[in-house]
Amino acid sequence: MTLQSLAQILASGLLMGLIYALIAAGLSLIFGLMDVVNFAHGEFLMLAMYATFGIFAATALDPVLATPIVVGAMFVLGAFVYLAVIRYAMRAKANIGMVQVFATFGLGITIRGLAQHFFTPDYRSIQTSWLAGHTLDLAGIFLPVPQLFGAVLSCLSFVALFFVIRRTDFGRALEATREDAGAVALVGIDKNRVFALGWGLGAALVGIAGSVMAIFFYIHPDVGSSFALIAYVTVALGGFGSIFGALAAGLLVGLVEAISATVLSPSMKAIGIYAVYLVVVFMRPRGLFGNL
Amino acid sequence: MASQELPGRDSSAVAPRAEAGGRERERIDHDASLGSFARRRHRKLAVAALTTVAIALLPLVIHDVYLQNIIVLTLMYAALSQSWNILGGYCGQISLGHAIYFGIGAYVSTLLFVHAGLTPWLGMLIGGVFAALVALALGYPFFRLRGHYFTIATIVVAETGLLLMLNWDFAGGAQGIQIPYGPDSWAHLQFARDKLPYVYFALGFALLTWLVTFLIEDSRWGYWWRAVKDNAEAAESLGVVVFRSKMAAAALSAFFTAIGGSFYAAFVSYIDPDSVMGFQLSLLIALPAVLGGIGTLWGPALGALVLIPLTELTRSYFGGSGNGLDLIIYGVLIMVIALARPEGLTSLFGRTRKARATPQARANPEARANP
Numbered sequence: 001m002t003l004q005s006l007a008q009i010l011a012s013g014l015l016m017g018l019i020y021a022l023i024a025a026g027l028s029l030i031f032g033l034m035d036v037v038n039f040a041h042g043e044f045l046m047l048a049m050y051a052t053f054g055i056f057a058a059t060a061l062d063p064v065l066a067t068p069i070v071v072g073a074m075f076v077l078g079a080f081v082y083l084a085v086i087r088y089a090m091r092a093k094a095n096i097g098m099v100q101v102f103a104t105f106g107l108g109i110t111i112r113g114l115a116q117h118f119f120t121p122d123y124r125s126i127q128t129s130w131l132a133g134h135t136l137d138l139a140g141i142f143l144p145v146p147q148l149f150g151a152v153l154s155c156l157s158f159v160a161l162f163f164v165i166r167r168t169d170f171g172r173a174l175e176a177t178r179e180d181a182g183a184v185a186l187v188g189i190d191k192n193r194v195f196a197l198g199w200g201l202g203a204a205l206v207g208i209a210g211s212v213m214a215i216f217f218y219i220h221p222d223v224g225s226s227f228a229l230i231a232y233v234t235v236a237l238g239g240f241g242s243i244f245g246a247l248a249a250g251l252l253v254g255l256v257e258a259i260s261a262t263v264l265s266p267s268m269k270a271i272g273i274y275a276v277y278l279v280v281v282f283m284r285p286r287g288l289f290g291n292l
Numbered sequence: 293m294a295s296q297e298l299p300g301r302d303s304s305a306v307a308p309r310a311e312a313g314g315r316e317r318e319r320i321d322h323d324a325s326l327g328s329f330a331r332r333r334h335r336k337l338a339v340a341a342l343t344t345v346a347i348a349l350l351p352l353v354i355h356d357v358y359l360q361n362i363i364v365l366t367l368m369y370a371a372l373s374q375s376w377n378i379l380g381g382y383c384g385q386i387s388l389g390h391a392i393y394f395g396i397g398a399y400v401s402t403l404l405f406v407h408a409g410l411t412p413w414l415g416m417l418i419g420g421v422f423a424a425l426v427a428l429a430l431g432y433p434f435f436r437l438r439g440h441y442f443t444i445a446t447i448v449v450a451e452t453g454l455l456l457m458l459n460w461d462f463a464g465g466a467q468g469i470q471i472p473y474g475p476d477s478w479a480h481l482q483f484a485r486d487k488l489p490y491v492y493f494a495l496g497f498a499l500l501t502w503l504v505t506f507l508i509e510d511s512r513w514g515y516w517w518r519a520v521k522d523n524a525e526a527a528e529s530l531g532v533v534v535f536r537s538k539m540a541a542a543a544l545s546a547f548f549t550a551i552g553g554s555f556y557a558a559f560v561s562y563i564d565p566d567s568v569m570g571f572q573l574s575l576l577i578a579l580p581a582v583l584g585g586i587g588t589l590w591g592p593a594l595g596a597l598v599l600i601p602l603t604e605l606t607r608s609y610f611g612g613s614g615n616g617l618d619l620i621i622y623g624v625l626i627m628v629i630a631l632a633r634p635e636g637l638t639s640l641f642g643r644t645r646k647a648r649a650t651p652q653a654r655a656n657p658e659a660r661a662n663p
Contacts, residue, residue, distance in 0.1 A: 037440045085627065092634035095586060097439065098386065099634045102582050105575065106626030113619025121614050221616070225571075229451060236444045268459060274452045281445060282433045 008141050009258045015147040017254020018154040022209040023227060024234035024246040025161065026202035032241025033178050033198040036086060036100045040108035042228025044203050046115060048074050048210025049219045053124050056214075062130050063215050064149070070211040071204045078203025079196040081107065086199065087192060108224075115221040124219040132215050150212035157208055158247055164201075165243070174198060178241075230270075233277045239290020249288060252276070336506065336589065344499055351491050358608075360487040364559065366600040367494035368552055373580035373592035374501035375548035380578060381587035382505075382514060383541040384521025385435070389446030390577045392453040393423040393546040395569030397553025399457070402469050402563055405480070412481045416554030423550030424543040431542045435535060450574055457565040468564025471557065481558035490559050497555060498593065501548050505589055508544075517541055521587070549577065576603075583629045585636025594637050599625070 027041050038044075048070050055066040085107055092099040126132065134145040165171040176184045177194045185191055217223065234253050238245025253273055260272025280288065347367070351360055372394070379385050400422055401415030434445050458466050476483045483489050508514045516537045519527035528534045557563045567573070584595025603622055610617035633639060 031440070037444075085631070088631050092631070094635045096634070098582060098586060099630050101386065101443070102579070102630040103627050106623045106628075106630060108623070109619055110623030110627060113616040113621075113623055116614065116616025116619060118616075121616075229447065232444045233448060236441055240440060265459075268455060271452060271455050274448050274455075277448055278433075278445070278452075281437060281441060285436045285438070285441060287441070 004140050009262055010255065011138075011141050011143060012147070013255040013258030014251060015143065015151045015254070016257065017251040018151040019147070019209055019212065019250075020227075020230055020234055020253050021247045021250020022150070022154040022157055023206055023231045024238065024250050025158065025243055026205035027231050028235045028238065028241060028243060028246040029161075029205070030199060030202040031235065032243075033174060034090070034181070034195055036089075037104070037232070037235075037240075038202070039101060039104040039228075040081070040111060041206060041231055042224030042226075043108045043111040043115075044074065044077070044206045044224070045210045045213070045227055046219075046221065046224035047077065047111065048207040049214040049217070049223060050115065050119055050124075051207075052211040052214035053126055053219050056126050056129070063126060063211055064130055067153075067208065067211040071207040074207030074210070075200040075204040079200035081203070082196045082199035083192075087195070108228075112221050112224070119221065121221055125217075126214055126219075129215055144216070146212065146215040149215075150209070153208055153212060157205060158243070161205070161243060170194075170197065230273065233273060235287075237277050237280055237287055239287030242287070242289040245287060245289030333506075333510070340499070340502060340506070344495065347495055348492065351488050357485075357487055360491060362601050362604050364487060364490045364494045365604060366596050367491070367498045368555065368559075369576065369580055369600050370593040370596035371494070371498040371501045372549055372552045372577045373584075373596055374498070374505055375545050375552065376577050377581040377586065377588075377592050378505065378508070378517075378548075379538075379541045379545035381581050381591070382508070382521065383517040383538055384587075385538060385541070386443045386578075387446040387545075388443055388571075388574045388578060389448075389450030390545075390549050391569045391571065391573040392450040393427065393549040394553035394556070394573060394577065395453060395457065395565070396423040396426060397550030397555075398557040398563045398568040399463055399469075399553075400550070401554035402471060402557045403463060406469060406471060411479050412554055412558050413479070416551050419554050420547040420550040423546040423553075427542040427546035428539055431539045435538045435542075447571065447574070450569065450571065454565050454569045454571075457569055464564065466565065468562060468567075471561040473561070481555075482561070493555060497551065502589070502593065504544070504548070509589060513537065513540060518587070579626065581636075583626075583633075583637060585638035588636065588638045591636050591638050598637065 023041075023045060026044075027038060030036060030038050051070045051073055052063050052066050055061050055069060056063060061069075085103060086100075089100050089103040090096070131146045131149055136143045136145055136148060165174060173184070173189050173194050174197075176187075177189065177191060177198075181191050184194070230253060234249045235246060237252065238247070238249030253276075256272045256276050257269050261269035264271060284290070347363070350363060354360060354363070372390075376387065376390050380387055397416060397419040400419030401410075401412045404410040404415040404418065405412055430449055434442060434449075437445050457463060463469065471482075473484060474480055474482055476486065478489065481489075481493070508517075516527070516532045519530070519532050520534050520537050524534050553568060556568065560567075580595030580599050581592040582595065583591075583599055584593065585591030602625065603618070606618040606621045610621075629637070
């Protein structure tokens with residue numbers, strides 16, 4: 001293996017890793033806020049991809065321009081899911097952990113069924129878009145432009161997310177609510193409002209990832225499942241609730257995937273991710289940056 | 293449910309009692325409520341015996357092969373979920389990777405039968421023991437993980453197993469293995485057309501797992517597991533060996549799940565990694581217990597009775613068309629039951645029990661928040 005091909009593997013791994021981190025960030029945010037793992041996260045991603053495709057098919061608006069619309073729609077969807085489903089799951093008097101797991105699983109399966117019903121199980125793809133098919137030649141290392149666009153959006157999103165959490169009233173309310181959801185009510189913060197906004201934000205983040213991935217992935221009702229598992233692994237690897245952990249773990253997962261696809265075989269690339277994950281949680285049961 | 297029926301037998305008080313010697317036992321003997329406790333256990337046995345007889349007579353009335361097929365699957369999932377319930381329900385370790393044990397059972401017995409001609413009866417025992425050993429080997433590192441970390445680790449382990457089987461050519465790879473047809477025989481668990489023997493095998497399997505759970509419920513292990521589920525730290529401080537409790541539950545749970553896998557392989561005569569190790573299977577093993585009532589004696593059977601016929605029927609009516617209606621019904625059902633009946637369907641029966649359990653749950657919500 002030449003130095004050049006090694007650099008190529010690392011570069012594509014990092015690009016994909018940033019996108020994985022973006023998918024995982026929403027999941028980790030929601031978990032950190034209220035200790036709920038959204039097992040319908042993959043379906044959120046799938047819906048965002050379909051939304052991007054739908055906008056393109058209906059109005060020929062390029063995915064790059066459709067991103068803000070998709071992200072806005074996903075924000076509304078996330079808040080709605082909290083208000084319509086999760087709020088009630090939090091009220092369960094028995095087996096709360098179990099109820100949350102299976103309520104979100106049921107939701108995911110329902111969304112997949114709805115997608116199959118309304119969009120058919122056919123594989124879709126956006127044939128012509130501004131970015132698709134272009135590559136950037138950087139000293140002999142080829143970077144696919146759609147992935148590069150996704151990586152840039154991911155970096156911007158993480159900067160914005162850190163800013164929102166550290167510097168805004170909403171971010172402080174978010175932090176306070178995750179510390180003690182009961183106590184914030186005493187200082188006039190509506191817990192349900194913060195949770196709904198948190199879910200909206202989590203879904204919006206995966207919406208960004210979905211609108212970018214619609215450019216270079218086939219879109220079908222089951223597309224979310226494979227990425228969802230990577231997202232759960234990424235979040236557990238980084239530590240549930242840690243946004244920085246999601247970023248670091250996303251990069252690690254992307255790198256490991258790119259390396260094991262070359263060293264093992266493309267069909268075995270997930271084995272590398274799983275192996276690294278299992279070794280890490282064996283040594284650090286709460287992930288790399290988990291401090292719960 | 294036995295633990296909730298008797299005041300003073302709830303799991304928080306259980307640990308010291310399980311440890312205590314003869315004096316404690318004598319005191320209980322004089323306890324007036326013990327008579328009704330024993331009566332309740334006898335009643336449960338009677339209900340189980342009646343149910344078994346009723347199901348055994350069922351195929352004599354229902355001759356339709358398709359319906360008999362559903363009966364076999366319902367019984368099999370009742371047994372599988374009962375096995376899952378040992379670890380997930382009683383011990384509180386939510387595994388969504390039980391497909392790996394099912395797959396081990398299916399592959400071990402099938403490979404031994406196809407390549408060595410070994411009867412599936414022995415094959416399933418070997419598969420069960422192997423699955424239990426795998427569960428112990430996995431439990432050693434993973435029982436340090438808590439809550440969602442544990443659940444995700446179980447998913448990942450099962451997916452790893454799935455990928456390895458997909459790429460292992462000796463075991464058929466992605467194409468899977470077809471069990472060669474022979475004459476009908478109990479020794480080979482092969483019956484070309486007749487479904488009846490499978491109904492009785494599945495019934496025996498379901499009854500066996502029920503009996504094991506029934507015996508465990510009132511044993512020291514049963515109390516330890518519930519103590520670990522409710523509050524592992526408190527249990528440990530009272531002398532429960534938490535780690536060993538989890539390991540025992542995992543091994544027992546894996547053993548019976550693998551037996552189900554061996555049976556399934558013989559039943560359908562064809563296995564491939566996706567059908568015996570896929571994630572959907574892990575979900576389907578856990579769901580009946582969740583719907584029926586986790587950590588309860590009747591929950592898995594009741595959940596399977598509702599879930600399996602419903603999914604099979606919706607799949608055959610809507611599934612082939614690929615219009616997603618089967619998924620929508622399946623998903624909404626899971627969601628609605630999880631939200632509307634967090635205690636499971638068994639809570640519909642016996643209102644007094646629920647009334648007693650609720651204030652207890654309200655007084656100690658923390659213990660249940662993080663399984």
